Amino acid sequence: MKPAHRVRQAVNVLNLSTPLGLLLAAVATRPEPGGARLLRGPDGLLVAGGYRLPVPAAPVFTVGNVILTRREARTLLERPRLLRHEARHSTQYAWCLGVVMIPLYLVCAGVSLVLCGDYSSYNPFERLADLEDGGYTKRPLRRP
Numbered sequence: 001m002k003p004a005h006r007v008r009q010a011v012n013v014l015n016l017s018t019p020l021g022l023l024l025a026a027v028a029t030r031p032e033p034g035g036a037r038l039l040r041g042p043d044g045l046l047v048a049g050g051y052r053l054p055v056p057a058a059p060v061f062t063v064g065n066v067i068l069t070r071r072e073a074r075t076l077l078e079r080p081r082l083l084r085h086e087a088r089h090s091t092q093y094a095w096c097l098g099v100v101m102i103p104l105y106l107v108c109a110g111v112s113l114v115l116c117g118d119y120s121s122y123n124p125f126e127r128l129a130d131l132e133d134g135g136y137t138k139r140p141l142r143r144p
Contacts, residue, residue: 001044008094009044012064015098021046021066028053032073038066039073043087049073062089064098085133092125101125116141 001009012018022038030050031037041047045065049072060069060076067086069076076082093101109119112126116139120126131138 005043008091009065011094012090012098015064015093017093017098017101018064018066020099021048021063021068024048024051024053024063024068025066029068039077041067041077041083045083045087045090047073047076049076060086062086062093064093065090081133082135085129085135088129088133089125092128 009018025038025046025048028051029037029048030052032039032049038046038048045067047067047069049069051068051070059071060067060082062068067076067083067090096104105123105125108123108125112122113119115122118136118139120131120134120136121139122141126134126136
């Protein structure tokens with residue numbers, strides 16, 4: 001693992017975002033076939049599948065260094081572009097003081113929703129994580 005990824009991993013433990021992600025994985029996911037609840041992903045990331053809470057509605061999301069998906073974790077490991085997108089969110093947690101990123105992200109998602117009708121197109125967190133890698137299509141601004 002690159003030194004930058006080790007730093008991100010350590011910062012996200014210290015800022016409590018990864019512990020929150022691990023807590024979500026423990027209480028809100030189903031174990032993979034074979035019994036594992038977490039799979040190791042690239043660059044110090046952990047992937048938990050079978051997320052079953054209704055919020056957030058996203059099929060994949062990241063909390064610290066933990067990526068949670070509604071599908072089996074193995075299917076996410078086969079999607080390198082989406083993994084890169086989620087890894088960028090993990091780095092954003094490190095830069096945004098951990099769980100502080102959650103309300104910041106929600107505000108930005110709300111502004112994007114008002115501007116164009118979706119939560120990603122004008123959300124700087126999604127744009128900096130690369131919209132296309134995340135499977136998003138940039139929508140135009142609404143007309144007044």
